[in-house]
Amino acid sequence: MNSDIMADWLHTFYRHIGSSRQVLLLMDNFSAHSIALELAPPPANVRIEFLPKNSTAMFQPLDQGII
Numbered sequence: 001m002n003s004d005i006m007a008d009w010l011h012t013f014y015r016h017i018g019s020s021r022q023v024l025l026l027m028d029n030f031s032a033h034s035i036a037l038e039l040a041p042p043p044a045n046v047r048i049e050f051l052p053k054n055s056t057a058m059f060q061p062l063d064q065g066i067i
Helices: 003-017 031-039
Strands: 023-027 046-050
Touching: 003 031, 031 046
Parallel strands: 023 046
Antiparallel strands: none
């Protein structure tokens, strides 16, 4: 993952959800995510919240070694 790939994903996500839905997007604090948000800022109907530091494994089961 890098910031360009993430920015492309965000643009596609914004188009997919449109403007009629209110969306909360949870993201971990990976640096490419925050840089991508500068390249592709969210529209008014999308709120982005970051997970607390060092908590990804608690909230993302695949990071717990389940894969």
